[in-house]
Amino acid sequence: NAGVMQNPRHLVRRRGQEARLRCSPMKGHSHVYWYRQLPEEGLKFMVYLQKENIIDESGMPKERFSAEFPKEGPSILRIQQVVRGDSAAYFCASSPGGSPSYEQYFGPGTRLTVT
Amino acid sequence: AQTVTQSQPEMSVQEAETVTLSCTYDTSESDYYLFWYKQPPSRQMILVIRQEAYKQQNATENRFSVNFQKAAKSFSLKISDSQLGDAAMYFCAYRRPSGGGADGLTFGKGTHLIIQP
Numbered sequence: 001n002a003g004v005m006q007n008p009r010h011l012v013r014r015r016g017q018e019a020r021l022r023c024s025p026m027k028g029h030s031h032v033y034w035y036r037q038l039p040e041e042g043l044k045f046m047v048y049l050q051k052e053n054i055i056d057e058s059g060m061p062k063e064r065f066s067a068e069f070p071k072e073g074p075s076i077l078r079i080q081q082v083v084r085g086d087s088a089a090y091f092c093a094s095s096p097g098g099s100p101s102y103e104q105y106f107g108p109g110t111r112l113t114v115t
Numbered sequence: 116a117q118t119v120t121q122s123q124p125e126m127s128v129q130e131a132e133t134v135t136l137s138c139t140y141d142t143s144e145s146d147y148y149l150f151w152y153k154q155p156p157s158r159q160m161i162l163v164i165r166q167e168a169y170k171q172q173n174a175t176e177n178r179f180s181v182n183f184q185k186a187a188k189s190f191s192l193k194i195s196d197s198q199l200g201d202a203a204m205y206f207c208a209y210r211r212p213s214g215g216g217a218d219g220l221t222f223g224k225g226t227h228l229i230i231q232p
Contacts (some may be wrong), residue, residue, distance in 0.1 A: 033219055042206050043221050045219025046219075048219055056219065091160060093160075100141065100210045106160035108159050109159075
């Protein structure tokens with residue numbers, strides 16, 4: 001049973017470009033969470049999605065960031081017009097349900113560097 | 116809003132010794148979940164141990180155990196018989212009961228654990 005997969009593992013973008021980060025949850029998991037980790041910091045929650053629905057986006061910046069989890073295919077975190085401050089590691093986690101009793105399984109992360 | 120505080124940016128312990136990592140949190144909820152995650156240099160987040168707030172018994176997983184003090188809002192991690200493979204960043208995390216939004220984990224800033232051979 002493959003774990004949570006994220007790609008790319010490393011992504012370099014110039015300021016003003018778009019970044020697309022992909023997350024394939026574990027088989028049988030329909031709940032996806034995105035987190036951002038700045039250098040020397042813990043992970044910060046961004047958004048929680050179920051298939052075709054955004055459940056909680058309270059941690060998502062209001063501009064330039066969007067997320068989706070379509071019926072088919074991976075979850076996508078999209079950052080438009082990237083700036084240097086977007087440089088961070090972005091982690092995706094999945095769980096089989098939304099209850100907090102379920103463990104969130106983390107992917108290896110995507111390290112985004114904005115030059 | 117919930118906050119999680121790890122007051123030890125770095126800890127060092129001799130191999131085979133015992134070390135305790137501290138974590139405090141702030142919440143107005145009575146039922147919630149607490150976790151310790153390990154992040155080795157590979158950056159993969161690995162769940163070490165979890166505790167449900169309604170359970171009075173402290174969780175234990177092999178060499179890892181917690182001291183959960185609900186009234187004091189304290190959740191420390193004890194690692195016994197430390198091994199070189201335990202070297203990593205350790206993050207304490209909180210999750211509120213489901214419903215009402217804010218379903219993600221709230222993490223502390225982490226403690227860097229160094230194991231001295």
